[in-house]
Amino acid sequence: MSEQKRHKTLDDFRAEIDRCVKCGACQAQCAVYKTLKRESTVARGKVAIAEALLDKDLPLNDRFVLDMSQCLLCGSCYDKCPNLVPTDEIVMAARREIAERKGLSTFGKALTGVIKRPKLMDVLAKSGQRFGAMLFKKVPEHSGLRLRFPVPFIAQDRAIPEIAKKPFRERYPKKIAGDADKPLVAFFTGCMINYTYPEVGEALVKIMRFMGFPLIVPEGQGCCGLPAHAAGDAATVDQLADSNVVAFAREDAVVVTACAPCNAGIGKHYRDMGGDYALLGEKVVDVLKFLVDNGLLEKLATLEPSQETLKVTYHDPCHLRTQGITAQPRALLRALPGVEFVEMEGADRCCGLGGTFSVYHYDTSLKIGARKAEGISASGADVVASACPGCMMQLQDSIEHAGLSQRVCHVLELIADRLPV
Amino acid sequence: MLAPRVIRLLEDIVGKEYITTDATDMLCYSYDATQQTFLPDAVVFPENTDQVSLVMKMANVENIPVFPRGAGSGFTGGSLPIAGGIVLVTSRMDQIIEIDEDNLVATVEPGVVTEQFQQAVEKVGLFYPPDPASLKFSTLGGNAAECAGGPRCVKYGVTKDYILGLEVVTPQGDIIRTGGPTMKGVVGYDLTKLMVGCEGTLGIITKLIIKLLPLPEAKKTMLIMFDSIDGAAQAVSAIIRGKIIPTTLEFMDAATIECLRKATDLDLPKEAQAVLIVEVDGDKDMIDRQAEKILDIVQPLGIVNTRVATTPAESEDIWKVRRSVSASLRNVNPDKFNEDICVPRSRVPDMIRKVNAISDHYQIPIVNFGHAGDGNIHVNIMIDSKQPGQSEKAEEAIKEVFAGALELGGTMSGEHGVGNTKAPYIPMELDPAAVAYMKTIKQALDPKNVLNPGKILLEDAPVEAQAN
Numbered sequence: 018m019s020e021q022k023r024h025k026t027l028d029d030f031r032a033e034i035d036r037c038v039k040c041g042a043c044q045a046q047c048a049v050y051k052t053l054k055r056e057s058t059v060a061r062g063k064v065a066i067a068e069a070l071l072d073k074d075l076p077l078n079d080r081f082v083l084d085m086s087q088c089l090l091c092g093s094c095y096d097k098c099p100n101l102v103p104t105d106e107i108v109m110a111a112r113r114e115i116a117e118r119k120g121l122s123t124f125g126k127a128l129t130g131v132i133k134r135p136k137l138m139d140v141l142a143k144s145g146q147r148f149g150a151m152l153f154k155k156v157p158e159h160s161g162l163r164l165r166f167p168v169p170f171i172a173q174d175r176a177i178p179e180i181a182k183k184p185f186r187e188r189y190p191k192k193i194a195g196d197a198d199k200p201l202v203a204f205f206t207g208c209m210i211n212y213t214y215p216e217v218g219e220a221l222v223k224i225m226r227f228m229g230f231p232l233i234v235p236e237g238q239g240c241c242g243l244p245a246h247a248a249g250d251a252a253t254v255d256q257l258a259d260s261n262v263v264a265f266a267r268e269d270a271v272v273v274t275a276c277a278p279c280n281a282g283i284g285k286h287y288r289d290m291g292g293d294y295a296l297l298g299e300k301v302v303d304v305l306k307f308l309v310d311n312g313l314l315e316k317l318a319t320l321e322p323s324q325e326t327l328k329v330t331y332h333d334p335c336h337l338r339t340q341g342i343t344a345q346p347r348a349l350l351r352a353l354p355g356v357e358f359v360e361m362e363g364a365d366r367c368c369g370l371g372g373t374f375s376v377y378h379y380d381t382s383l384k385i386g387a388r389k390a391e392g393i394s395a396s397g398a399d400v401v402a403s404a405c406p407g408c409m410m411q412l413q414d415s416i417e418h419a420g421l422s423q424r425v426c427h428v429l430e431l432i433a434d435r436l437p438v
Numbered sequence: 439m440l441a442p443r444v445i446r447l448l449e450d451i452v453g454k455e456y457i458t459t460d461a462t463d464m465l466c467y468s469y470d471a472t473q474q475t476f477l478p479d480a481v482v483f484p485e486n487t488d489q490v491s492l493v494m495k496m497a498n499v500e501n502i503p504v505f506p507r508g509a510g511s512g513f514t515g516g517s518l519p520i521a522g523g524i525v526l527v528t529s530r531m532d533q534i535i536e537i538d539e540d541n542l543v544a545t546v547e548p549g550v551v552t553e554q555f556q557q558a559v560e561k562v563g564l565f566y567p568p569d570p571a572s573l574k575f576s577t578l579g580g581n582a583a584e585c586a587g588g589p590r591c592v593k594y595g596v597t598k599d600y601i602l603g604l605e606v607v608t609p610q611g612d613i614i615r616t617g618g619p620t621m622k623g624v625v626g627y628d629l630t631k632l633m634v635g636c637e638g639t640l641g642i643i644t645k646l647i648i649k650l651l652p653l654p655e656a657k658k659t660m661l662i663m664f665d666s667i668d669g670a671a672q673a674v675s676a677i678i679r680g681k682i683i684p685t686t687l688e689f690m691d692a693a694t695i696e697c698l699r700k701a702t703d704l705d706l707p708k709e710a711q712a713v714l715i716v717e718v719d720g721d722k723d724m725i726d727r728q729a730e731k732i733l734d735i736v737q738p739l740g741i742v743n744t745r746v747a748t749t750p751a752e753s754e755d756i757w758k759v760r761r762s763v764s765a766s767l768r769n770v771n772p773d774k775f776n777e778d779i780c781v782p783r784s785r786v787p788d789m790i791r792k793v794n795a796i797s798d799h800y801q802i803p804i805v806n807f808g809h810a811g812d813g814n815i816h817v818n819i820m821i822d823s824k825q826p827g828q829s830e831k832a833e834e835a836i837k838e839v840f841a842g843a844l845e846l847g848g849t850m851s852g853e854h855g856v857g858n859t860k861a862p863y864i865p866m867e868l869d870p871a872a873v874a875y876m877k878t879i880k881q882a883l884d885p886k887n888v889l890n891p892g893k894i895l896l897e898d899a900p901v902e903a904q905a906n
Contacts, residue, residue, distance in 0.1 A: 035772075036768075036772075038471065038473055039469045039470065039471055039473050039510075040471045040511065040572075041470075041471060041509055041510055041511035041572065041575050041576075042572075042574070042575060043575075044509055044511075044575035045551075045553070045574035045575040054483075054529040054530065054532075055463075055466075056463070056466035056467055056510070057462055057463060057466045061469075062466040065465055065466060065469065066462055066465065066466070069462075069465055074465070075461060075462060075465065080460060080462050081462070084462060099764045099765045100765065100768060101765070
């Protein structure tokens, strides 16, 4: 299977790098640039730096590593780039280049090491330890960097979810039956729903039952590989992808995700990898899109009206926004009895988590989160809904840091709460 | 390379964290939207006027050129450190100091991003009209230095029409104030107007006092397709003659429409040879009447079809056509020279004919679109610079385009400025006495030629430029 794998090198992006005309439009999009206001943090700067590395005008030094770490991989710059320069992909290729040339320890080796061994995570969960304290204890000091990465993943005051007593995937070993005329749905949970937000998985199960879709949670699935992608760890990406392909090849089914980055991880990235990976990637759909496409809005319209009035706003996870999945979650929220949907300012701005970004740049991440919290506060919402467990964690953290009290949850949870038992 | 002593002085002025000489940073402040690169020796990020003043005083003592920079999004190299030296970035001076709703003026620092300022004043029902295409990322300081324009200038004028006063650090480091928050003021020379559009060669703007208008109640957007470029051009003149000045009057020629057809799925019928996007704003009933009148006026001019937006979403759809242009050009050729000539509005069709003849003669695609309402046409000369001979052809073509605009009583730049890219062409437009007059001003104010040298007035460049 390994012959099919192909991760582009930085050099493969020459043509895309050439396309950048330095117009500067990315300055309007980049949350990191808006916070730090340094040209090296914005897309055109990163593209110039990557090009200089390829041309040997700049060395692969600590500064290069730092610059390539200053990216949320949110894709906002690509979305609005007049010349469609895929800076997020260029940064990921640069990180692979770093990992390869310097050895993994410079780009989050231990982090990807932990994520690729689900068994270890299970042990940690069962021991009842807090997520951060245990799971990320092994994130190393990054030697050789000019600027020290001072903040471990879990800063003392970071809001984090608890590790679930029983991982979600262990709860549904068997097929959940559905209507005979409905296609089989296979749920790719991802790590966060499995270990820290199992209630999101439970909500998905309840909704699929309500809709009559037969559901499986295939055994042997693991991490989507996106964190490894972001860390430049191509070997881990491949290894994870192999197990996922095997896990989802057993039965022919529509593969749904309820975690936006996982959707990109097993969707877009597998399609780019080609071969069997692409076959799996083609079957992947975000659950909210799937539900709207399959008539949930119409079914919600038949529910009893409610006396409750819960003000709910929505945060766009980057990995759905860049695919144009922005209307479906809002439509679902608007259709819910007892929910008043309100738009917030900057709903489409990255929350500032950026996967491992906040590991290394928690200060910047906090500042980006603070702007998000302003929008949440001004919207007057009681609840912030999203469609990404990572965003949920970061939003909760931002809300607590701002001294606010809104609840954060997944759109699926709000839907499930309003369905008949 | 700056002497370590100079670096220490700069550290004392702006603080260690806010000066860099790192090779990566030099690369990142070496470019702008012209895609030229000139490496500086240091980049500083001052926090206030006093720091800017001290940097200029030191630069005079040490004879080091200083290049002010906003967002680095200029199209003529205005912010590029073409002689090495110090790039002075205004990004930390980014506060909106006051929005005065009683007097309809605002005071801002130069690093405020134009769109953020517009959003802030619109929240209180006020309006700052200048809308360069870069408004989402360019700064008010940069907009003033270049006297930026934009589609809405047809009705509302350009940046200089909204700058009432400035705080400026002179090339020798003095801090002066020009104009003020009053609507009238005639004491002394109008230094505000001199500074706006001087491209940072006569002073560094550290504060701006800006005139605001009441926010129009509503707007209405129309997309009108014509079967000929003449029809569209006549429509522009006819609308203006009809005593209506729309907010915007954007046009696209047949080549532009062809690019859009190839690159997008926008609905553009084959018969459409030119498109006008017309927007009117004001009171609700007034704009309905204006829109009707405009449609009446253009009716006999070869209309293929018209679309009138009735909702903000439909208006957005129409503007999407205009915004899709830039990206769609890529399919023609990879490299583009975007020149922003401006001619009297009635001469737009003549200009388009000239450009088409130039395109035929050199066998280079030239795509025209832009602000027909004020005669400001964006002439995009599309080449593949990797093909031998193309760059040279493009240069010849540009010269002829400028000459054509001047013959029609126009100018070679409506809103992008001169910078270093158009500096060689200055003698085509300005007579020697006018150039000498400008030089006298520059030399008197900046005797050591340390502030943004080599811009506008070419001969002043102290060091040979090394473009790549």
